[in-house]
Amino acid sequence: MKVLVTGCAGFIGSHVAARLIKEGHEVMGVDDFDVYYSRSQKEKNLLPILLSPQFKLVEDNLSTMALIKVLKGMEAVVHLAAQPGVRGSWGASFHRYVTNNLQVTQKLLEESKGNKLKRFVYASSSSVYGDVGEVLNEEMMCRPRSPYGVTKLAAENLCQLYHQEYRMPTVSLRFFSVYGPGQRPDMAFNRFCHSILHDAAISIYGDGQQVRDFTYVDDVVETIAAALTVEEAVGQVVNVGGGSPTTLLEALALLEEISGKSCPKTFLERQKGDVMSTRADRTKLEGIFGTKPKTPLREGLARQWEWMQKFVQSEDEEQAIRAQAQPITGVDTEALAQAKADEKAGKKAARKAKAGKAGKETAAPAPEEAPKETPEA
Ligand SMILES: NC(=O)c1ccc[n+]([C@@H]2O[C@H](COP(=O)([O-])OP(=O)(O)OC[C@H]3O[C@@H](n4cnc5c(N)ncnc54)[C@H](O)[C@@H]3O)[C@@H](O)[C@H]2O)c1
Numbered sequence: 001m002k003v004l005v006t007g008c009a010g011f012i013g014s015h016v017a018a019r020l021i022k023e024g025h026e027v028m029g030v031d032d033f034d035v036y037y038s039r040s041q042k043e044k045n046l047l048p049i050l051l052s053p054q055f056k057l058v059e060d061n062l063s064t065m066a067l068i069k070v071l072k073g074m075e076a077v078v079h080l081a082a083q084p085g086v087r088g089s090w091g092a093s094f095h096r097y098v099t100n101n102l103q104v105t106q107k108l109l110e111e112s113k114g115n116k117l118k119r120f121v122y123a124s125s126s127s128v129y130g131d132v133g134e135v136l137n138e139e140m141m142c143r144p145r146s147p148y149g150v151t152k153l154a155a156e157n158l159c160q161l162y163h164q165e166y167r168m169p170t171v172s173l174r175f176f177s178v179y180g181p182g183q184r185p186d187m188a189f190n191r192f193c194h195s196i197l198h199d200a201a202i203s204i205y206g207d208g209q210q211v212r213d214f215t216y217v218d219d220v221v222e223t224i225a226a227a228l229t230v231e232e233a234v235g236q237v238v239n240v241g242g243g244s245p246t247t248l249l250e251a252l253a254l255l256e257e258i259s260g261k262s263c264p265k266t267f268l269e270r271q272k273g274d275v276m277s278t279r280a281d282r283t284k285l286e287g288i289f290g291t292k293p294k295t296p297l298r299e300g301l302a303r304q305w306e307w308m309q310k311f312v313q314s315e316d317e318e319q320a321i322r323a324q325a326q327p328i329t330g331v332d333t334e335a336l337a338q339a340k341a342d343e344k345a346g347k348k349a350a351r352k353a354k355a356g357k358a359g360k361e362t363a364a365p366a367p368e369e370a371p372k373e374t375p376e377a
Contacts, residue, residue, distance in 0.1 A: 241280020
């Protein structure tokens with residue numbers, strides 16, 4: 001099958017692209033390497049598939065590009081590109097959520113409605129629910145507690161509409177706190193691993209008793225791959241939860257056990273939009289796909305820990321090389337410094353002009369300023 005994977009350089013997108021390639025599909029990947037977090041992490045995510053003849057990467061922004069470029073000839077779309085993050089969705093950055101989560105989804109649906117797609121899989125989120133119950137099932141009324149959740153739910157509703165009105169074969173999958181190698185740096189487990197590796201205190205928002213249905217990334221990918229072919233999935237909204245709800249503190253204790261290190265903990269004020277509990281009712285998931293989660297939390301965390309050690313080491317080494325790099329002898333260092341300053345000024349002006357053109361008037365938070373995430377986004 002020819003599959004368009006949006007957000008292919010991101011955490012989940014890169015795993016999905018790799019899995020589909022392994023299964024023999026042809027993957028067209030689109031990503032604009034959004035500055036929400038480092039380009040270097042996204043490039044590393046793509047390394048295992050970059051040279052595959054079954055993979056084509058288009059670096060572009062879905063909100064401004066001509067979609068025909070990537071939709072032509074596609075048989076399915078897996079739509080993962082989005083502006084994630086609960087905390088950052090309040091305030092001035094909201095327009096980024098509207099553009100990347102809502103408008104981009106509408107544009108993709110509109111421009112692919114006549115393409116006779118076999119599937120349009122949309123990455124929804126447990127954040128659409130809010131605090132509506134102990135165990136969350138798809139029939140419940142959704143009351144998102146964050147602007148992020150509002151945009152994810154609105155885009156999910158659009159998918160339902162295009163299914164009803166245009167018979168588009170949409171499937172919306174509500175992911176619950178996905179983790180594993182490649183996890184976004186703003187997410188809880190990644191931050192915990194980082195703190196443990198650097199012997200720094202771990203910041204926990206609230207009392208750490210928040211319950212999350214942590215889901216290992218391969219289990220999510222398994223469901224996405226199945227959604228491309230299972231007929232009963234068409235037109236459905238389905239929870240994808242890991243099946244073993246755990247408190248944040250319990251998960252952290254497990255990580256300390258795996259790493260053999262414990263860290264001082266700083267408890268910070270609960271964040272706006274951070275719900276107390278997300279537990280997925282898996283009845284529909286298991287009924288439609290027949291799948292059970294394959295990766296228990298301990299095993300998944302151990303894999304994330306292993307990946308994180310290598311990742312942090314390679315980032316630290318790269319930084320050290322850059323810091324030690326000497327100017328090449330014989331070069332006029334003053335002229336070089338001037339040329340660099342001119343290049344920087346030129347790039348800044350070009351970025352400003354591009355941001356204006358792309359409707360991104362407010363600069364995204366720089367990776368180091370990106371908000372620390374609540375665990376479910
Ligand atoms: N990670 C989770 O726990 C989780 C939970 C629920 C839902 N989701 C959803 O799953 C999807 C993937 O999440 P993730 O954690 O992999 O996030 P991610 O940020 O790692 O990946 C998203 C990718 O989309 C790209 N992107 C964003 N806007 C774009 C645009 N306009 N044009 C082109 N590319 C664009 C980004 O550069 C990024 O690489 C998102 O839709 C997210 O809302 C994730």
